[in-house]
Amino acid sequence: MSQGSEHTAVSHHASEDAAQPMDERVDNRSQRPDSDQFRAFMASSWAQPETTTTTRAEVAEFAAARRARLSRLFPGERLVIPAGAPKVRSNDTDYRFRPHSAFAHVTGMGVDHEPEAVLVMEPTEPGHGDDGSDHVATLYFHPMAGRDSDEFYADAKNGEFWVGSRPTLQQLQDEFGLPTQDLSALETAVTKDAGNAALGGLSIRLVRDVDLNMDALVDTSRINTGVDLEQSDSKDATLTEALSELRLVKDEYEIGQLRVAVDATIRGFEDIVSVLPRAIGGERGERVVEGAFFSRARLEGNDLGYDTIAASGNNATVLHWIRNNGSVKPGELILVDAGVEADSLYTADLTRTLPVDGTYTEIQRTIYQAVLDASEAAFEVAVPGNRFRDVHAAAMEVLAHRLEQWGLLPVSAEVSLSESGQHHRRWMPHGTSHHLGLDVHDCAQAKRELYLDAVIEPGMVFTIEPGLYFKEEDLAIPEQYRGIGVRIEDDVLVTEQGNENLSAALPRRPEDVEAWIQGIWNRDENVGPTEGPAA
Numbered sequence: 001m002s003q004g005s006e007h008t009a010v011s012h013h014a015s016e017d018a019a020q021p022m023d024e025r026v027d028n029r030s031q032r033p034d035s036d037q038f039r040a041f042m043a044s045s046w047a048q049p050e051t052t053t054t055t056r057a058e059v060a061e062f063a064a065a066r067r068a069r070l071s072r073l074f075p076g077e078r079l080v081i082p083a084g085a086p087k088v089r090s091n092d093t094d095y096r097f098r099p100h101s102a103f104a105h106v107t108g109m110g111v112d113h114e115p116e117a118v119l120v121m122e123p124t125e126p127g128h129g130d131d132g133s134d135h136v137a138t139l140y141f142h143p144m145a146g147r148d149s150d151e152f153y154a155d156a157k158n159g160e161f162w163v164g165s166r167p168t169l170q171q172l173q174d175e176f177g178l179p180t181q182d183l184s185a186l187e188t189a190v191t192k193d194a195g196n197a198a199l200g201g202l203s204i205r206l207v208r209d210v211d212l213n214m215d216a217l218v219d220t221s222r223i224n225t226g227v228d229l230e231q232s233d234s235k236d237a238t239l240t241e242a243l244s245e246l247r248l249v250k251d252e253y254e255i256g257q258l259r260v261a262v263d264a265t266i267r268g269f270e271d272i273v274s275v276l277p278r279a280i281g282g283e284r285g286e287r288v289v290e291g292a293f294f295s296r297a298r299l300e301g302n303d304l305g306y307d308t309i310a311a312s313g314n315n316a317t318v319l320h321w322i323r324n325n326g327s328v329k330p331g332e333l334i335l336v337d338a339g340v341e342a343d344s345l346y347t348a349d350l351t352r353t354l355p356v357d358g359t360y361t362e363i364q365r366t367i368y369q370a371v372l373d374a375s376e377a378a379f380e381v382a383v384p385g386n387r388f389r390d391v392h393a394a395a396m397e398v399l400a401h402r403l404e405q406w407g408l409l410p411v412s413a414e415v416s417l418s419e420s421g422q423h424h425r426r427w428m429p430h431g432t433s434h435h436l437g438l439d440v441h442d443c444a445q446a447k448r449e450l451y452l453d454a455v456i457e458p459g460m461v462f463t464i465e466p467g468l469y470f471k472e473e474d475l476a477i478p479e480q481y482r483g484i485g486v487r488i489e490d491d492v493l494v495t496e497q498g499n500e501n502l503s504a505a506l507p508r509r510p511e512d513v514e515a516w517i518q519g520i521w522n523r524d525e526n527v528g529p530t531e532g533p534a535a
Contacts, residue, residue, distance in 0.1 A: 026092040032154060043148040049165075054174035059344070062253040063108035064131055064177060066246060070106060071121065071133035073242050077203045079121035079135065080190055080218065081106060081243070082211035083114045096303065098345065100210045101438035102243040107139065108176055110345040111302060117141045118214060119178075120189050123202070139178045140186040143169050190217060195225035204232075205239040244445035247437050249459040254437060255493060257346035258461055261301065262491055262502045264340040265348040268296035269506055272310075272336055273520045276328070276356060285328030286310040289336060297340045305339035305347025306440045312356065316485030317469040319430060330357040333364055335485050339440060349440050349463055350503050351489030358517045363480050365510050367468055371486045372508060374398040374466040378432055382464060383498045388454050392432040395466040400424040408477055426476070427469055433462045436491055458496045465489030 070079070083103040086094035097115045104110055107119055121135040129135045142158060144166045145151035153161040160166075169180040181189070195201020206218045222232055250258070275292040279285035289310040297304045311321040312328045316335035328334060334356055339348040353368065355361075360368060374395040381394045396417060403424050404413040416423040435442040435451070442461075443451060467487030470477055491502040507516045 039150065042153050046147045054167075054171045056177060057108060057175050059108035059253050060175070060177040062251050063106060065251070067106050067121065067135070067137055068131045068133040070242065070246060071129060071135040074123075074205060074239070075126060075134045076123045077205055078123060078190070078194070079119075079239060080204060080206045080214065081119040081121070082207060082214045083109075083117040083119075084210045085116050085213070098303070100207065101247075101345070101442075102207055102240070103210075104345050104438055105243070105247055107178065109172075111343050114141060116183065116211065116213075118183075118186055118190075118211070120186070122189075137178060138189065139172060139176070139180045140183050140189065141169060141172060141180055142183040187217060190214070191221040194221050194227075196227050199226075201225055201227070203235070206236050207240055207243065208233075208236050241445050241447065244443045245447070245450055248435065248443050248446060248450060248454070249457055250437060250461050250493075251459070254346060255459070255461065257342050257344040258348065258436065258491065258493075259502060260344075261305070261340050261342045261346050261348040262350070263505075264296065264300040264342070265338065265350050266503065266506045267300070268293045268338060268340055269336070269350065269352060270520060271296050272338075273354070273517050274524055276334075276354070276517075277521070279328040280330060280356060281327070283327060284325050286312055286315070286324040286326045286334075289328070289334065290324045293336070293338045297338075301340040301342045302345060303341050305341040305349060309335065309337035309351075311335045311337075311485065314472045314483040314485075316353065316487075317471045317483070318485075319469070328356055331361065332356045333360075333484060333486065335487055337487065337489065345438050347436070347438075347440050348491055348503070349436055349489065350491065350506060351465060351467075351487045352506060352513070353486045353488065354513065354517065358521070359514055360510050364484060364486075367470075367481070367484055368486050368488075368510050370399060370402040371466050371468055371488050372510070373402070374432075375464055375488050375490070375508070378464045378466065379492070379499065379501070382433075382456065382462075382492055382494065384456055384458055384494060384496065386456050388433065388456055388462075389452050391456075391462075391464065395432045395464075396424065396428070399428055399466060399468065403427065406481075408481070410476075428467055429469075430465075430467070432466050433464055435460065435462045437461060456494055458494050460494040461502070462492055462494075463489055464492055 081103050083099040086097045089095045099109065099114055103119060118140045119137060120140060121137045123134060124136050126134050130137055144160055145158070147160070151159050153159055156162045167175070169182065172178065173180045190204065193202045194204050197203045204218055204221070206214060208215055219229065222229055271292040272289050275288050279288035282288060290308045293308050294304060307322040308324065309321050310324045311318060312326055312334040313332040315321045315326045316333060333353050335351065335353045337351040339350060341347040355364065377394040377398045378391045381390045400409070400413040400416045403409045409416050409423055411421060411423055415421045437443070465487055467485070469485040470481040470483065472483040474482060488508060490508070493500045493502055507513045
């Protein structure tokens, strides 16, 4: 073929492809038959689904109370809270779906059965809404199509043949105590009577950046009705802020689910200890540790609450080390920061720094003990009446003085602890605590005065996680410290009397950690060939 004829062929081919819309081309790999006989056969001879009674979920009454609290903050305004859509991992392959945390909190819905669902809270006469609130809530959801429809076998996004069964509108309503409607009615529900409140229109507040289609729908409505977009963005941000602050104090159901997540996470750490001997020496031993914990998270929960940090040796000095592609060597410490996310989507967040071969060296134990002492000091002040920032300050007081004792600070501990000093933060650059719940860093959109500057209250759940990180390349410290990173992290419930360490069953003292590791290894050695390790 000549160069000219080749060009003509390529151009002709491109012209033919242009006739097919780009968004349809991902289906080119499919070879689904499309005959009338096929359709008729696919729609026939299916067993009727079993009729089951849907019981009311335990979370339903708690979610209703949360919506009532939210309602009181925004009387007379329509509130739109999307679950979000699946996120693309690669081309037409999505990540496992997880709803937005604000949606999960005010509906009580976890796991994966509500992609693209939206909760709309419609304003009503004060006190005439749900549970005496100022709003009536409706869940908009795409129900499963019948097996006599093309969607059943042809729709890879919603069809039961592809994604499995989902609850019906009635089942969701019965389970969560929320009126439900088909997603096809959503556009009207969101946009009807919307407009400039000063001109008699109804104001909308939306949780933005969760569902791009909802962002576009609400923005178009605002443009068409003359609503100021900049002012609306500010109002949307206030809704997001309020939904975050709604989670600062946990209710009874949330605390119970956090206990579930913490307990599963502790079992995951036992799995980690079991595989440590197998991790040693491999090119990617950290992945062995990561994989063991992931198996536990999927076995007992929905997923990981966040990417596991499995950091051996100097990698432990990298605060967010999630590559986990390093080796694990005898004599090193391995820092593991991991949490199981329960089916309710509440997550634990624990860290332990373990001696790879079961025993801390003298310098490792010295550093570990300093971090443990800082943690204990933080626990002492994590009680009602103190401020959230006091927890961090107590931990820093211990670490700064310990660094001074070791001769590592270029100034005194007192100077370092002053605002103009902070030299000790070279080796402890992160905060000591963060709220914990549906998000591993929960309530992150709350106002500063309700978070960092807030008075600690019963029902708050947060982490205590001091650490020291001495990098191999740090020439400001003696060689014996280099390449050692230690963090100890626990999940703490504030009570009327003080606090409760939800993760207390996971050993903290160095001697207890060593005994715990040895006990697991001894147990594993005594397991018969068909018994397997204890769950």
